[in-house]
Amino acid sequence: MVLDDLGSSLRGTLDKLRGKSRLSEEDIEEIVKEIQRSLLSADVDVSLVMELSDNIKERSLEEEPPAGTPARDFVLSIVYEELVALIGESTELPLEEQTILLAGLQGSGKTTSAAKMAWWFSTKGLRPAVIQTDTFRPGAYDQAKEMTQRAEVDFYGNPDAEDPVEIARKGLEETSEADVHIVDTAGRHALEDDLIDEIEQIEGVVEPDTSLLVLDAAIGQGAKDQAQQFDESIGIDGVVITKLDGTAKGGGALTAVDQTDSSIAFLGTGEEVQDIERFEPDGFISRLLG
Numbered sequence: 229m230v231l232d233d234l235g236s237s238l239r240g241t242l243d244k245l246r247g248k249s250r251l252s253e254e255d256i257e258e259i260v261k262e263i264q265r266s267l268l269s270a271d272v273d274v275s276l277v278m279e280l281s282d283n284i285k286e287r288s289l290e291e292e293p294p295a296g297t298p299a300r301d302f303v304l305s306i307v308y309e310e311l312v313a314l315i316g317e318s319t320e321l322p323l324e325e326q327t328i329l330l331a332g333l334q335g336s337g338k339t340t341s342a343a344k345m346a347w348w349f350s351t352k353g354l355r356p357a358v359i360q361t362d363t364f365r366p367g368a369y370d371q372a373k374e375m376t377q378r379a380e381v382d383f384y385g386n387p388d389a390e391d392p393v394e395i396a397r398k399g400l401e402e403t404s405e406a407d408v409h410i411v412d413t414a415g416r417h418a419l420e421d422d423l424i425d426e427i428e429q430i431e432g433v434v435e436p437d438t439s440l441l442v443l444d445a446a447i448g449q450g451a452k453d454q455a456q457q458f459d460e461s462i463g464i465d466g467v468v469i470t471k472l473d474g475t476a477k478g479g480g481a482l483t484a485v486d487q488t489d490s491s492i493a494f495l496g497t498g499e500e501v502q503d504i505e506r507f508e509p510d511g512f513i514s515r516l517l518g
């Protein structure tokens with residue numbers, strides 16, 4: 229991470245320390261306060277921010293910078309390392325045959341992300357198929373069909389069927405020529421028992437290699453309950469953060485990652501099928517601190 233990538237106020241604070249080979253406790257306090265401010269305004273959970281700040285403070289005071297390293301760069305590297313330790317590298321997704329299950333509340337961006345991920349896998353030379361099991365939201369079938377057409381990937385859904393579990397079963401059969409199966413599920417406005425029951429049953433049928441929780445970047449503190457519930461029911465291996473093209477910085481996703489002991493898989497950056505990026509920590513951390 230380089231200084232230029234940071235938000236102006238944190239950069240300003242760090243810039244004041246230019247040329248110093250040792251930092252005082254006050255210097256470190258000032259930096260940590262600035263980092264706290266950035267992270268809290270990016271919707272990172274308060275207790276996570278406190279834990280991070282304590283680690284950064286402790287390490288900055290106790291550890292010796294390697295010879296010749298300016299104190300400012302040393303602190304910056306600690307900040308970066310601590311954030312990486314929390315966020316982790318991107319969720320492992322081998323470029324081979326696999327089944328991915330998407331979970332999340334309605335409107336989080338599941339259907340869009342399913343098509344985007346399929347497009348992404350197709351650019352890696354694989355043959356993906358999207359299976360749309362959302363019988364709850366009107367329009368989900370048409371939306372998935374249209375987006376998968378634009379992505380030029382296989383698609384299965386049945387607008388007349390009522391049982392999502394049966395659609396999932398049939399979908400796997402009908403798309404057996406594909407090697408990556410991405411199963412989209414229904415969401416609700418809030419977590420409800422029937423939603424959890426349904427996704428558990430779908431999970432039982434599709435036996436996913438990876439289950440991803442799709443979260444809107446603006447989720448904020450609500451991420452914890454969702455992450456916990458979905459993790460308990462199907463086991464969450466990774467998170468997809470959508471709508472990062474907006475102003476929200478996606479700090480709530482860190483709560484989900486921490487809660488589920490998982491990592492971030494993809495970032496959604498727009499409404500088109502190509503608007504997807506594989507997560508990488510550097511850019512995301514700069515954005516959080518920006």
Ligand code: GDP
Pocket residue numbers: 332333334335336337338339340341365371415470471472473474496497498499503
């Ligand atoms: P679902 O109910 O979870 O399947 O959510 P949808 O995939 O239908 O997405 C809900 C809305 O968010 C739609 O209007 C999408 O176009 C929009 N959306 C999804 N992902 C993104 C994104 O990364 N950026 C933006 N700007 N909009 C998105």
